[in-house]
């Protein structure tokens with residue numbers, strides 16, 4: 001083989017090697033870009049376009065903590081700034097302030113609204129839920145009691161008021177709450193007729209704090225819509 005041919009072959013091989021290396025490097029960069037995009041999409045969106053974020057196992061949808069049958073809290077989750085509101089009832093401090101305002105306005109027109117239950121720890125919920133299963137069986141217990149980790153009471157953002165049973169419905173207090181609690185940032189979390197959507201029976205005593213802005217939207221001029229409908233999410237056990 002003439003010397004010149006050898007040189008040409010070497011040069012061609014070298015150029016080929018260079019092109020291959022460039023291609024490999026490029027595809028690697030492309031691959032990295034693609035995985036980064038996938039990483040960013042870990043923050044999913046609901047079917048209504050709200051962002052679902054999971055921070056330390058807690059689910060925030062559109063910035064609001066969501067705890068229902070689909071979304072749970074870690075067993076270790078204890079909210080910060082829990083204070084006593086009444087007797088053995090505890091809630092987050094700013095929820096207490098909102099409730100106190102609601103309570104005193106109700107009182108000024110002769111209505112008596114008082115806290116019956118508030119923050120409940122994971123262990124406490126576990127105990128209660130197991131007791132209900134023993135009494136009513138799993139299927140029935142699931143319609144009125146949350147499984148541990150799925151109770152909204154664990155958020156510290158919930159107050160059950162007055163009599164925690166259906167004798168409370170249609171009392172002057174219950175009717176006033178239905179029409180006014182949103183002014184203080186609370187919602188009727190499990191409205192009548194929305195059992196299939198929330199996964200729970202109607203509970204006129206269960207008030208969830210969401211802040212005034214969202215509460216007003218959910219109040220919907222008296223036609224309560226649920227957090228599930230508003231955000232476009234489900235509430236079902238897996």
Ligand SMILES: [Zn+2]
Pocket residue numbers: 153158159160205206207
């Ligand atoms: Zn409750």
